[in-house]
Amino acid sequence: MTTTKQGRTPGRPRQFNAEQAIETAQRLFHARGYDAVSVADLTQAFGINPPSFYAAFGSKLGLYTRVLQRYSQTGAIPIETLLQDDQPVAASLIAVLQEAARRYVADPAAAGCLVLEGGHCQDADARVAAGEWHAAARAKIQQYIARHHPKDALRVTDYMDTLMLGLSAKAREGDSLPRLLETVRLAGVALERILPA
DSSP, X not given: OEEEEOXXXXXXXXXXXXXXXXXXXXXXXXXXXXXXXXXXXHHHHHTOOHHHHHHHHSSHHHHHHHHHHHHHHHTSOOHHHHOOTTSOHHHHHHHHHHHHHHHHHSOGGGOSOXXXXXXXXXXXHHHHHHHHHHHHHXXXXXXXXXXXXXXXXXXXXXXXXXXXXXXXXXXXXXXXXXXXXXXXXXXHHHHHHXXXX
């Protein structure tokens, strides 16, 4: 979707690209959190006025849901790729945690997981929107474990969930990749014990 910004100065009107705006919004939401980013912040970053913003996205929540969709395609951990049925389950889960650690510290200005951190929003609707993506990722992990270790699927999924939430939080606190990977290494010892090949 492309619209133009009507200015008072002569010359060509500035082009507004919705996809570029979603990318910009993703950086803002990831860096500052949903609650700390106002519509005024967004319109200023996009170079448009509020009516144009609402025409393009409907609401701040509408934009956020599109940001979450984009994040699932560009920034989220590729869980389905990493969970390989021809690999030991523990090894695949360790690979997920290692990739999480790497991604969570890749951009110091936007550390952690956008989806997991979205679960802390004060705005209930935004929290639900992020929670849906979180639940979908969790379900993929649980289904994968259940195919190989059905009796352990729930408790190991809970463990993975706790680890990923913790890695995201520690990344946002400024922990380095080596520190996060050491946590993953220790978690891997437990996973290999619980889920023998």
